[in-house]
Amino acid sequence: MNAAVAQFIASYSNIIDLCLLNSLIAYGLFLALSANMFSLATGGFMALGAYSSVYLTMELGLPFAPAVLAGAICGAAAAALIGAPVLRLRGDYFMLATFGFTEVVRVIALNWDSFTGGALGIVSIPRYTQTWHLVLALIVMVYVVHTLRGSYFGRAIAAIKQDDVVAQTMGVNVFAYRLSLFVASGFICGMAGAFAAHLNYFIGPGDFGLVRSVDALTYPILGGVNALAGPVVGAVFTTILPEALRFSNQLREILMGALVVAVVLYLPDGALSVLKLRRRSGKSGSGKVATATPRTKQ
Amino acid sequence: MKYVALSACVALAVASITPAAAADEQIKVGIVQATSGGSAALYGTMGKNAALLAIDEINGSGMLGASKLVPIYEDDAGDRGQAVNIFQRLIFQEKVSVIFGPTLATSAFAADPIAQKAQVLVIANSNTAPGITAMGDFIFRTSPPEAGVFPGVLRYAKKKFNLKTAAQIYGIDDTLMKTAYGVHKKALEDEGIKIVDTETFQKGDVDYSAQLTKIKGANPDAIVIGGLAEESANIVRQARQLGIPQSVPIMGAVASISTKMAELGGAAAEGYLVGSTWYMSYDAARNKSFVEAYRKRYNSDPDSFAAQGYTAVYAFADAVKRAGGVGDVKKLRDAVAATKNLDSPMGPFSFDTDREPVIDPKVLAVKDGKFTPVTNE
Amino acid sequence: MSVFLQQVVNGISLGSTYAVFAMGCTLIFGVLNIVNMAQGAFFMGGAYFGLEAARLGLPAPLALLVALVGGGVLGVLAELVIFRTLRVRGGHRWMGLVASLALARMMVGIAQEIFGTQVQRYPASTLLDTAWDIDGVRIQLLQIVILVVSIVLMALLALTLQRSSTGRAIRTVAYSEDVARIVGVPVGRTILTTFFLAGGLAGAAGMLLGNLFNVVSPFMGEQMLVKGLTVIILGGLGNVPGAVAGGFLLGLVEVFSVAYVSSSFRDAIGFGLIFLILLVKPTGLFSRFEERRA
Numbered sequence: 001m002n003a004a005v006a007q008f009i010a011s012y013s014n015i016i017d018l019c020l021l022n023s024l025i026a027y028g029l030f031l032a033l034s035a036n037m038f039s040l041a042t043g044g045f046m047a048l049g050a051y052s053s054v055y056l057t058m059e060l061g062l063p064f065a066p067a068v069l070a071g072a073i074c075g076a077a078a079a080a081l082i083g084a085p086v087l088r089l090r091g092d093y094f095m096l097a098t099f100g101f102t103e104v105v106r107v108i109a110l111n112w113d114s115f116t117g118g119a120l121g122i123v124s125i126p127r128y129t130q131t132w133h134l135v136l137a138l139i140v141m142v143y144v145v146h147t148l149r150g151s152y153f154g155r156a157i158a159a160i161k162q163d164d165v166v167a168q169t170m171g172v173n174v175f176a177y178r179l180s181l182f183v184a185s186g187f188i189c190g191m192a193g194a195f196a197a198h199l200n201y202f203i204g205p206g207d208f209g210l211v212r213s214v215d216a217l218t219y220p221i222l223g224g225v226n227a228l229a230g231p232v233v234g235a236v237f238t239t240i241l242p243e244a245l246r247f248s249n250q251l252r253e254i255l256m257g258a259l260v261v262a263v264v265l266y267l268p269d270g271a272l273s274v275l276k277l278r279r280r281s282g283k284s285g286s287g288k289v290a291t292a293t294p295r296t297k298q
Numbered sequence: 299m300k301y302v303a304l305s306a307c308v309a310l311a312v313a314s315i316t317p318a319a320a321a322d323e324q325i326k327v328g329i330v331q332a333t334s335g336g337s338a339a340l341y342g343t344m345g346k347n348a349a350l351l352a353i354d355e356i357n358g359s360g361m362l363g364a365s366k367l368v369p370i371y372e373d374d375a376g377d378r379g380q381a382v383n384i385f386q387r388l389i390f391q392e393k394v395s396v397i398f399g400p401t402l403a404t405s406a407f408a409a410d411p412i413a414q415k416a417q418v419l420v421i422a423n424s425n426t427a428p429g430i431t432a433m434g435d436f437i438f439r440t441s442p443p444e445a446g447v448f449p450g451v452l453r454y455a456k457k458k459f460n461l462k463t464a465a466q467i468y469g470i471d472d473t474l475m476k477t478a479y480g481v482h483k484k485a486l487e488d489e490g491i492k493i494v495d496t497e498t499f500q501k502g503d504v505d506y507s508a509q510l511t512k513i514k515g516a517n518p519d520a521i522v523i524g525g526l527a528e529e530s531a532n533i534v535r536q537a538r539q540l541g542i543p544q545s546v547p548i549m550g551a552v553a554s555i556s557t558k559m560a561e562l563g564g565a566a567a568e569g570y571l572v573g574s575t576w577y578m579s580y581d582a583a584r585n586k587s588f589v590e591a592y593r594k595r596y597n598s599d600p601d602s603f604a605a606q607g608y609t610a611v612y613a614f615a616d617a618v619k620r621a622g623g624v625g626d627v628k629k630l631r632d633a634v635a636a637t638k639n640l641d642s643p644m645g646p647f648s649f650d651t652d653r654e655p656v657i658d659p660k661v662l663a664v665k666d667g668k669f670t671p672v673t674n675e
Numbered sequence: 676m677s678v679f680l681q682q683v684v685n686g687i688s689l690g691s692t693y694a695v696f697a698m699g700c701t702l703i704f705g706v707l708n709i710v711n712m713a714q715g716a717f718f719m720g721g722a723y724f725g726l727e728a729a730r731l732g733l734p735a736p737l738a739l740l741v742a743l744v745g746g747g748v749l750g751v752l753a754e755l756v757i758f759r760t761l762r763v764r765g766g767h768r769w770m771g772l773v774a775s776l777a778l779a780r781m782m783v784g785i786a787q788e789i790f791g792t793q794v795q796r797y798p799a800s801t802l803l804d805t806a807w808d809i810d811g812v813r814i815q816l817l818q819i820v821i822l823v824v825s826i827v828l829m830a831l832l833a834l835t836l837q838r839s840s841t842g843r844a845i846r847t848v849a850y851s852e853d854v855a856r857i858v859g860v861p862v863g864r865t866i867l868t869t870f871f872l873a874g875g876l877a878g879a880a881g882m883l884l885g886n887l888f889n890v891v892s893p894f895m896g897e898q899m900l901v902k903g904l905t906v907i908i909l910g911g912l913g914n915v916p917g918a919v920a921g922g923f924l925l926g927l928v929e930v931f932s933v934a935y936v937s938s939s940f941r942d943a944i945g946f947g948l949i950f951l952i953l954l955v956k957p958t959g960l961f962s963r964f965e966e967r968r969a
Contacts, residue, residue: 225769257784498939508930
């Protein structure tokens with residue numbers, strides 16, 4: 001029995017780690033989305049966290065924990081720096097501007113050979129990331145988000161999400177709240193980048209591009225942006241899906257696309273809206289208001 | 299060192315007498331290639347097709363007696379995380395004896411250490427980045443590093459065209475091409491050729507006219523491209539369209555050798571110089587049978603990645619035969635390492651002490667739409 | 676001087692394909708207020724429709740028509756299967772983005788199944804091989820043809836939007852779906868027409884670019900989508916003349932950043948420029964025109 005469990009863990013440990021890591025990233029995006037920030041800066045933040053932490057552990061010989069913290073702070077600092085100008089932009093312009101940031105970081109990583117190794121990347125990175133690190137980070141994350149949602153801060157954010165103009169007139173400092181959420185998102189993505197870098201022996205600029213950023217956004221949206229567990233559900237679903245579809249190598253891409261389309265079409269408020277439908281509670285109204293207003297928001 | 303390998307061979311030959319009788323087994327082999335998810339699929343498909351072809355041939359011919367190779371093919375979509383997932387599952391659950399692949403060097407850097415730690419053989423057919431086989435004594439490759447072939451091409455071109463200056467253009471976001479660029483640069487410097495301009499492009503680019511106009515302005519004696527087949531074909535074509543004359547020779551990277559290169563390049567590709575370990579019309583019985591079998595099965599032409607993937611499987615099967623099965627991992631590894639003058643589509647094939655391929659490099663030029671060895675001119 | 680002029684020619688011919696593609700993107704945004712991430716897949720689909728038509732021996736103008744109609748049909752299918760369902764069910768507007776991304780992924784997979792992963796090219800013809808040398812500047816017949824075709828397509832779109840009853844319906848729906856309903860515009864059919872036009876423009880752009888740069892592959896739409904999004908941000912979301920100007924601008928900026936800065940930083944310069952423009956004008960360079968839309 002024990003042998004079977006050990007074999008299972010050996011065979012699937014990386015999938016478990018990736019699920020945890022992606023869940024962590026998903027919460028970073030969850031925070032951004034909770035104030036209507038459709039951010040594609042994930043790849044850029046992760047790259048900063050990854051390269052800076054690897055520099056600290058490999059070049060300066062620092063222990064892992066401070067390196068992860070430094071990676072997270074790099075992500076947060078970048079968010080604070082680009083946040084001020086970018087947050088002035090409306091929805092889709094914001095999306096493109098954050099994507100621009102990710103691209104600029106990637107191009108710099110490609111050209112700065114002495115620090116990043118360019119396209120050749122950095123190889124033989126020690127594998128410091130343990131599964132329990134990720135579990136711990138995720139638990140802390142969920143606890144913090146849960147606490148925030150019940151606080152004044154959380155209610156202010158909910159007000160911004162529904163209508164930022166009204167929130168502003170009610171005395172909520174919309175810019176400050178958005179900026180703090182964006183910085184928190186940068187912090188989490190930077191930390192995830194540091195974990196990711198010390199997980200698979202290698203990093204390269206290609207790991208942190210558009211695909212990474214778009215995938216990260218997909219997790220909380222698929223899982224549901226109104227439920228606390230939404231990001232985890234979305235991240236686990238998207239990470240396991242390619243593995244679950246391995247029986248059909250050729251049609252995998254097509255099937256994955258079709259499955260995601262099906263989820264979106266039949267569960268338009270995210271996978272977790274299944275639970276809501278069943279509960280039929282009045283609370284689901286909060287999602288409805290948000291969906292009824294997008295045209296006027298633009 | 300050669301002596302050691304040889305004596306290991308002899309020792310193995312003696313040792314293999316006993317276990318050979320018990321070799322009635324299903325040998326699981328993993329194939330990890332990217333056949334979806336971006337440009338990696340272009341050459342991952344070649345490696346996968348060729349490996350499956352070789353496995354069926356080996357099983358059909360009874361080369362391994364009653365033993366059969368059972369392929370388990372997985373698509374990593376060129377994604378590093380997926381490559382690691384697959385390696386873990388193939389190694390710990392399927393318990394494969396060898397993994398052919400992965401397609402990309404970036405995937406190899408993440409996934410190969412797992413195989414090395416678990417003492418499972420990896421034979422790559424398309425990783426040409428430096429440091430792949432340095433990851434451990436279970437990691438082999440049949441793909442020659444660029445440094446093994448390009449200097450020969452350059453020496454030939456320098457002599458024939460009396461080169462004094464050259465311009466370089468390469469794919470900056472591709473591990474393979476960044477590596478090729480470094481090798482090209484060093485070779486140019488070693489030959490005392492002045493590099494007058496260096497340009498880059500990225501995956502997915504289709505318009506190279508801005509870079510080529512700049513190169514044209516610098517007026518080099520030759521152009522060296524670090525690009526894949528489709529990219530190189532387009533660069534060559536656009537260079538000629540912009541009026542860079544045929545008298546300026548264009549040299550390319552090993553990875554650009556493909557039937558696609560000549561086909562996509564059309565008339566502009568004439569005279570394109572490249573070094574390789576393999577070309578379609580290579581005159582050897584083993585190659586003819588390979589090309590014919592590949593065409594028959596897949597209705598398309600193989601390329602050098604296919605030849606290398608095919609050779610990887612045969613090198614493994616040959617070692618299994620010499621080691622008398624896959625039961626003794628150490629013995630199997632030593633048998634693969636001792637591969638010497640194996641009859642392959644690329645000619646006699648061996649592994650050196652660093653588990654790198656040893657094959658005669660050939661200088662080829664496109665002539666009438668085909669890669670032809672220059673010595674035949 | 677001839678190098679400079681050559682780069683101008685390069686930039687304009689690159690920009691013309693960007694402009695045609697971006698018109699489709701911006702049209703959908705203007706009418707539906709969504710960014711359609713499957714637009715790149717329509718572009719790729721159009722290139723294959725055109726390629727198959729050309730291989731059947733159809734003359735180039737007819738092949739272009741096939742590419743246009745083919746891309747348009749893909750657009751209509753996307754609207755019927757995905758966007759209409761989403762609107763009816765009242766999903767969050769982000770869902771449209773996720774769904775269109777997934778659709779693009781599916782279409783790339785299907786293209787790989789049908790056509791294989793390898794790059795293909797259009798059959799050789801005199802159109803592809805004719806070029807002139809004017810004072811050291813190389814101009815291909817194809818570049819001129821494509822510029823003309825682009826301008827014709829742009830003019831046709833402008834004419835349709837401004838003069839025809841369909842165009843008026845599209846502009847009404849863009850102004851407000853509710854208003855359109857009140858004044859009796861068939862909203863569903865108008866949106867369908869919009870998707871046909873946008874898909875058609877993407878398909879036509881696919882064939883133009885496939886010819887110009889000799890490349891047709893399942894993955895060709897991905898990079899183009901990024902360019903298209905960049906252009907419509909530059910030009911102002913939903914602004915058709917802005918998309919045309921933005922297309923040419925981006926083409927020229929890319930070429931000149933290679934020419935006078937460094938090819939390694941081309942994309943960073945493009946995005947840096949957009950960043951700066953957005954800082955100064957948060958709704959795009961040509962946002963003055965945008966007021967016409969809403």
